[in-house]
Amino acid sequence: MSDGLLTGPIWETVKFENFDVIELIYNYSEDEVRAYVTLLSQQVKCKINARKANLSSPIDYEDIYIAAEQLLKDVVQPDSDLSILLSPGTPTMQAIWVLLGKTLFPCTFYQASKEQGIEAVNIPFKVSAEYIPAVTHLNQSELSKLAQLEAPVDSAFDDIITIGADIQTLKNQAQILAQQEVPVLIYGESGTGKEMFARAIHNASARKDKPFIAVNCGAFPSELIDSILFGHKRGAFTGAVTDKAGVFEQANNGTLFLDEFGELEPAVQVRLLRVLQDGKYTRLGDSDNQSSDFRLITATNKNLMHEVAQGRFREDLFYRVAIGVLQLPPLRSRQGDLDFLVDSLMKTMAVEHCVLQGKNISYLAKKVIKQHKWPGNIRELRATLLRAALWSASDCIDEAEMRQALFIMDGKQESLLDRDIHQDFDIHHILSEVESYYIVQALEQTDGNKSKVARLLGYNNHQTLSNRLKKLGI
Structure with missing residues (x-):
């Protein structure tokens, strides 16, 4: 004009x-x-x-x-x-x-x-992309590996990826615990990486060359609990055709990791307490005492203090296992970590799974990731990235493909004001979650201008905002 x-x-x-x-x-x-x-x-x-x-x-x-x-x-x-x-x-x-x-x-x-x-x-050329899902290049054994999504056997602290202050602090605390012969209790929702932390503690300890035995306490059949824990002699019961070592014996000189520890029945809690007190136990069908020297790490998503108050968990057992305590935050409160975590997971998983090699994620797809609540935490994120990669039509996973890969569970998304106070959560994590969410939104809206963000969100100045960004790991 x-x-x-x-x-x-x-x-x-x-x-x-x-x-x-x-x-x-x-x-x-x-x-x-x-x-x-x-x-x-x-x-x-x-x-x-x-x-x-x-x-x-x-x-x-x-x-x-x-x-x-x-x-x-x-x-x-x-x-x-x-x-x-x-x-x-x-x-x-x-x-x-x-x-x-x-x-x-x-x-x-x-x-x-x-x-x-x-x-x-007239632009005399054609641009086209053939839709050949990456899944067609995988054989059955590779698909089975994709489905397992287990913590790496040689997981150490370097495998726990973060740029956030909270997780870095937990890594530092866990490394200290690794050098001490004390029981460790790890709190966290399903999928937050409790087993990865447990393996890292074991691999950084003096017991790293000895067995790491992981057991899911929620999967104990009541009729086989004693056999699983203590082992049995041949003929101890119908079906006991050979001698079998229990998990205490298997973990001798190593580490025993009891996941879903809060699910142990009261009778089992008593028997476990006795073993922890003197390290001695007796196999089913045997009269001789056995002893085992193992390091105990437990994990749960339950508030064990509340379980103790309600009479569902033994207080003496709780205080015996809760010496070194780590509380892992849910993924939804790690907004500042998400971009870094996604990029790092894509790189590390690409080494194991060819379907991810050469794949990247678009800016809009990452925004979809940030908006999701991730009730399944890291485990859900890993599975979602793999699922999106399997069906992606190109080397770049776009917004629509990422949305298609997500599972939205009706009725499973808790409001910030609807949390069950009987379940384990930290009010400071919730407040940080809210603050992180709005800071990220404001940073995107203002193209990262911290002075504008400070005015939008009511911080005194951009330096105050910078301090909060550092604290929240954004």
Whole structure:
């Protein structure tokens, strides 16, 4: 626009072609665009819409692609006759429009200038992507490995990935515990990495070359508990055709990890307490005492203090196992860790699973990840990334593919105001979860401008915000 007169490729195009709707996308100041749209509206009969694109640079491919793709997704209908004008903007913008117009949004391309007028552009090549899901390249044994998603056997503290202060503090505490011969109790929701921490403590301890025996207490059949724990002699009961070592014997000189420790029945708690007191036990069908020197690590998602108060868990057993205590936060409170965690998991899992090799995740797909509550925590995140990679049509997992890979459990998403106070949670984690959520939203909205975020969210100044960012690991 010059001296109140319309000029440029957009005006040259609408002078000679009729359109039902004109969609403009811009990165200029609001005042300039408002004046231009007003003047253009006086010259054409169709509706004109304009939206701002927040670009970090006019040659940033990712920002331009996201803005352009979102515009087309919003406005293009199945029966639309789409036209795209290539002339305005940088060469980077033109390349993005060509890419979108030759793949996802078939269209007629135009270019225009005052000197040569308007002309339809024939771009003489095709861009296509064959949809061959990565799952077709996997054999059955590889698929079975994908399904297991177990903690690595040689897991050490370097495998616990984080840039957040909370998890780093827990790693430091766990490394201290690894050097001490004290029982460890690990609290955390399902999927938060309790077994990974337990294995890391074992592998960093003096017992690292000895057995690590992991047992799920919630899976004990009541009629076999004594045999599982203590072992049995041949003929001790029907079906006991050979001698069998129990987990106490198997863990001798090593580490015994009892997962879902809060699920132990009261009678079993008594028998376990006796073994912990003197290290002695008797196999079923045997009269001789056995002894075992093992390091005990337990894990639970229950509030054992509440269980003790309700008479469902022995107080003396609780105080014997709760010497070194670690409380793992849920994934939903680790907003500052999510991007780093996703990228790290993709790299580490790609070493084990060829389906992930060469795969990456789009910006919009990562936003979907941040918005999900992750009730299954790290285990759910790993499974979701694998699932998305299996069905991804290209090397980049997009927003739609990530949403398809997620499981939304109706009625399972707890409100912040609906938490059961009888279940184990830390009010400070909930407050941090809320604060992290809104800080991340504000940072995205302001393109990372901390002064603007501080004003939006009511912090005293950007330095106060910086301190909170460091504390929350964002």
